Amino acid sequence: MTQNTVDIALILIFLYPLLKGFLFKFSSKNLKNDIEEIGSYISFIGGAISGTYLTKQIFVMHQEGVYAEIYNYIPEKIVSVLDSNPIFIYVVVMPIMIFLLYKIIGFVIEIINSMTFYPLLDGIEDLIKEKSGFTKRIIGLLFQLPKSICYILLVSLVLNVLVIIGVNNSYNQKLDKSVVYSSICENIINPITNSKFAKKLPNIINDSFKIVIKNDDTESLSNSGKTIVYYNGVTLSEGIKSNKDVDQFARELVKDRKNTYEKSKHIYNWVGKNIDYDYEKVDKILRNDFSVKSGAINTFNSRKGICFDYACLYAAMCKANNIKVRIITGEGFNGSNWVSHAWNQVYISEENIWINVDTTFYKGGNYFDSSIFKLDHRNAKIAG
Incomplete structure (x- = not known):
């Protein structure tokens, strides 16, 4: 070597x-x-x-x-x-x-x-x-x-x-x-x-968040196949998929909050406090082992995940409250290097703006609509 x-x-x-x-x-x-x-x-x-x-x-x-x-x-x-x-x-x-x-x-x-x-x-x-x-x-x-x-x-x-x-x-x-x-x-x-x-701050590791683009060969020849993007082994729709338990919990969590900003921030606080970074999952993904499922439901049940899981759970909980939200892929600075990363943007309807939210970085400081966001996040792309 x-x-x-x-x-x-x-x-x-x-x-x-x-x-x-x-x-x-x-x-x-x-x-x-x-x-x-x-x-x-x-x-x-x-x-x-x-x-x-x-x-x-x-x-x-x-x-x-x-x-x-x-x-x-x-x-x-x-x-x-x-x-x-x-x-x-x-x-x-x-x-x-x-x-x-x-x-x-x-x-x-x-x-x-x-x-x-x-x-x-x-x-x-x-x-x-x-x-x-x-x-x-x-x-x-x-x-x-x-x-x-x-x-x-x-x-x-x-x-x-x-x-x-x-x-x-x-x-x-x-x-x-x-x-x-x-x-x-x-x-x-x-x-x-x-x-x-x-x-x-979670020691997010390069390549722990993997994006794979494939053609769907099940599509008819006349349609020439559809491009499918996989994030840590699942599609985006699979990742943000929710269930009754997640939806009911999310609605109950913010029922006393008055507006979109307060609701989305309260969800940010809950996800950041209660979800732990899953280092074992990182090791598996580095070996292209996707046996531990990614996405909102598994993260909610296990109370652990990596950046894509944090973003999926946050998105699912926002959607349960009819809050517009999207997942962003790019790079985050982990203290020594820029590494592959995922976070969210949420739409504040009262102000007609999208704001940045990173629940993975929650334990390291304020990453909800913060001016410091640009310092350790870059190359943002809307995943969906």
Whole structure:
């Protein structure tokens, strides 16, 4: 099996400082220069992570606590611009926040280094003057470990930002196959930059949502066959098919809600809270095993499913209440890559508009008629 080039590059980036430290041995003077360099990297990484986190908490999530209070102090004109052009959050607000925090962290690190690490290195050099060259090489290698970690985190952060921006599909596919990059994003970058959002968001996996287009050979020759689209092994009509139990429950759920907006949001809240992401089903679909049926009825009964199932159940429950709804296919950002995804659009009759709804992402934040929707959903196509 061919090794992923991204994995090879990240491993080499990690090993380079270690090899350099081993070859050139321990030196207080050289390490002081390295520490200054590491300080710059740490400042940037710290600024990037904390800047990204604070930007998202204040300008994207801002649902509760101190972040909601800070958001309320932002001038309405700025809020209006960011709501209409949410990409500005990433290309304008976030870089400014990162730069300010980078400078602050760098200043603090320099003070700490001058008071602690620089005197410590001088002391260590005095202690090992009589030691063998091999011992000095091992110590030199160990002291380069923080630099190696900084290198690989820095590169992974840059790769992550490029994915968010959306360089191209080929680039996204290469990163999707990288075990090292995915692991760093899952265990370090996403939990820090996204906090509770990343921990709660289902780890939607590429190709877990499969669309297959076939010709119906049962049609007469004169009709030349009809194109049929299958989503995870079922047609769209089969997926959104309902029954008495689902319909009765859906009507009872929203009977006290006054209008379409309130009803559709209440259904969104129920589906998001009560349906769990089915990782076992993902594994089966990746093997083209569709033995676990997709669609609204099975999802309602089992209380679990993947993105297409969430969308089907939401559609069925809306239809039971005579609310116009459609299923959308496209791509969602799972924290490290853009992956195949499905969600809904619901028609608010009182306002004569269609709004976006993603019940799969419910546990990660507000994905009902939200301005942040465009940031992690793209290439939307109406399935039906």
